[in-house]
Amino acid sequence: MILKLSSGQELPVEMHKARMVQKIELIPAEQRLKAIQEAGYNTFQLKTKDIFLDMLTDSGVNAMSDNQFAAFIKTDDAYAGSMTFYEFADAVKDILGYEHVMNVHQGRAAEHLLSKVFGKPGGVIITNYHFTTTKAHIEVTAGSVCLELYADEALKTKSTHPFKGNMDIQKLKDAIRKYGKEKVGYVRMEATTNLLGGQPFSMENLKEVRKVCDESGLLLILDGSLISENAYFIWKREKGYERKTVAEIIKEMCSLADIFYLSGRKNTCVRGGFIATNRKELFGQIEPWLPVYEGFFTYGGMSMREIGPMAVGLREMVDPSVAGCAIEQIKYFVEKLDGMGIPVVTPPGGLACHVDAKKFLPHVPKEQYIAGALTAALHIASGVRAMERGTISMDRDKDGNDVYADLELTRIALPRRVYSLSHIEYIIDRLKWLYQNRELIKGLKFVSEPPVLRFFLGKLDVLDNWSRKLCDAFKKDFGETW
Ligand SMILES: Cc1ncc(COP(=O)(O)O)c(C=O)c1O
Numbered sequence: 001m002i003l004k005l006s007s008g009q010e011l012p013v014e015m016h017k018a019r020m021v022q023k024i025e026l027i028p029a030e031q032r033l034k035a036i037q038e039a040g041y042n043t044f045q046l047k048t049k050d051i052f053l054d055m056l057t058d059s060g061v062n063a064m065s066d067n068q069f070a071a072f073i074k075t076d077d078a079y080a081g082s083m084t085f086y087e088f089a090d091a092v093k094d095i096l097g098y099e100h101v102m103n104v105h106q107g108r109a110a111e112h113l114l115s116k117v118f119g120k121p122g123g124v125i126i127t128n129y130h131f132t133t134t135k136a137h138i139e140v141t142a143g144s145v146c147l148e149l150y151a152d153e154a155l156k157t158k159s160t161h162p163f164k165g166n167m168d169i170q171k172l173k174d175a176i177r178k179y180g181k182e183k184v185g186y187v188r189m190e191a192t193t194n195l196l197g198g199q200p201f202s203m204e205n206l207k208e209v210r211k212v213c214d215e216s217g218l219l220l221i222l223d224g225s226l227i228s229e230n231a232y233f234i235w236k237r238e239k240g241y242e243r244k245t246v247a248e249i250i251k252e253m254c255s256l257a258d259i260f261y262l263s264g265r266k267n268t269c270v271r272g273g274f275i276a277t278n279r280k281e282l283f284g285q286i287e288p289w290l291p292v293y294e295g296f297f298t299y300g301g302m303s304m305r306e307i308g309p310m311a312v313g314l315r316e317m318v319d320p321s322v323a324g325c326a327i328e329q330i331k332y333f334v335e336k337l338d339g340m341g342i343p344v345v346t347p348p349g350g351l352a353c354h355v356d357a358k359k360f361l362p363h364v365p366k367e368q369y370i371a372g373a374l375t376a377a378l379h380i381a382s383g384v385r386a387m388e389r390g391t392i393s394m395d396r397d398k399d400g401n402d403v404y405a406d407l408e409l410t411r412i413a414l415p416r417r418v419y420s421l422s423h424i425e426y427i428i429d430r431l432k433w434l435y436q437n438r439e440l441i442k443g444l445k446f447v448s449e450p451p452v453l454r455f456f457l458g459k460l461d462v463l464d465n466w467s468r469k470l471c472d473a474f475k476k477d478f479g480e481t482w
Pocket residue numbers: 059106107108109131133134190194223225226263264265272273
């Protein structure tokens with residue numbers, strides 16, 4: 001919640017109190033250097049003992065509420081027919097308005113089933129922007145091409161456009177004409193587009209996409225992993241929605257999609273996911289595959305003990321102080337950095353503060369994994385674990401060439417209800433130091449990489465021994481320990 005101070009400044013105040021905490025440690029810079037070297041300059045490979053603030057992701061690391069923990073304990077454990085599942089289905093109906101729902105073990109499992117059932121081998125799947133696992137399933141499971149039809153504004157990291165996650169409607173119509181509707185598996189809209197810097201789409205845009213899908217008889221699938229943030233942005237930014245509630249906006253968004261899925265690791269603060277729809281015949285096409293790949297119909301690969309908390313999480317995510325808790329922290333974070341001239345994605349999005357690595361390190365060529373280098377440097381300078389979202393996160397093409405990402409971002413995610421403003425202030429300070437010393441940061445090269453989703457397991461090394469020099473400069477300014 002935003003509270004106005006007497007100075008006029010707006011302060012994002014947490015509307016919850018911590019009643020259970022976990023100790024964290026900040027190891028000295030020399031050890032941080034050793035840890036990132038051993039991790040092959042890939043922050044996915046770090047161990048949490050070497051991390052001070054874990055801002056790799058907002059996925060599966062959010063703080064559950066007391067009511068969610070209560071639901072965890074109250075679970076009706078059963079392989080089949082658990083009442084906990086039916087309570088969850090009631091929450092899906094109440095909050096999202098869908099009659100039919102199946103759980104899956106996480107978001108990518110939903111993507112697997114949807115690509116398997118509705119993908120057209122040799123065809124295309126259209127989206128406002130890809131997510132890594134989505135693209136992998138579109139290509140590997142559906143055997144299709146992932147077509148991203150974002151508006152031109154989406155790739156401008158410095159912008160005031162309130163809805164950079166919009167789909168370009170003209171490009172959508174042109175693509176359907178070009179490929180033919182029989183070649184299009186489905187149209188996918190991702191809420192609060194993760195890889196575009198957590199940028200939302202507008203309700204107006206979603207309605208237009210719906211209209212085009214209706215005209216062409218195409219399925220519209222909504223990835224609602226970050227739906228409550230997208231709804232919060234619509235509430236704050238879209239004309240005509242300021243008097244609606246976040247709950248009403250979420251219902252309206254859902255009413256526009258044929259099929260909805262989400263990764264429950266984000267908005268609902270548990271581990272799992274689900275697919276939901278009002279179209280029984282579509283549900284019937286997916287359902288037979290559920291026990292093959294996930295689990296029985298009333299648990300679908302999730303632990304029963306997480307399905308109860310997921311139901312509570314769904315009901316809680318429509319509260320604006322929950323839907324907006326990370327957004328308001330991110331706004332504070334981004335606006336402070338922007339004010340200091342440090343290049344960040346604007347307007348502030350949901351999910352994370354995204355640092356524009358291309359502008360931060362203009363001297364590092366794109367062949368040397370710019371965002372990967374900045375992400376590794378941030379760990380050395382602060383113990384903060386962020387995530388590379390750039391070329392390392394793109395797999396090579398079939399000829400083995402790098403596919404250069406549209407954006408090179410260092411994503412500093414804000415898990416919900418976990419970190420405080422003092423943590424954010426600390427990161428701002430260390431980013432400022434890194435920006436002043438940016439000439440010390442050079443590129444990376446791959447040492448080993450798997451053929452798919454290489455950013456998880458790939459190992460890299462620094463060029464020109466820059467990490468040693470950066471660490472020495474840091475110690476000179478801050479001493480051996482911090
Ligand atoms: C928008 C979006 N869709 C799908 C996924 C995949 O979900 P999961 O990690 O639960 O498999 C993610 C994960 O971050 C996501 O952000």
